[in-house]
Amino acid sequence: MKRVLFSVFIMSLLLGACQSVPPAPVVPPQAKELPQGTQTIPGKPPVSSRIIDITTRNWAFSPANISVKKGEKVTLRLTGESGVHGFAVPELSINKTIRPGETVTVDLPTDAAGSYRFFCSVPCGQGHIDMKGEIKVEE
8 A cells, every 4th residue: 555655656746747837928029110001911011001181171171182093002181170070982981070170090992993072971061062072093
């Protein structure tokens, strides 16, 4: 009986010594700050977006005409100066509200060439009907 207990004791010591030490945690490399408008897709290098600034004010968009290339990565940065306004491009499924002092970003789909009209989608007063513009996606 003593031999059995002694054997079990020795076996437990040997098994305890054979256990592996848990691996050290993997620390990811320091994240680099990417330029604003840069998109990251896992496994692919960062892709920079062209940023187009648009100002909304009573009763105009500036600029009101925008041209981009088909397939180009584009981010619209809408900044409200005066009044609450909307930015709607129904054909591209875009409809955002911009308040004074607020900045809203929108990724612009550029996969189909064409002309797309945009307009203010929030009633904003007597000049509301004049708040419109056009986005041209060129081949």
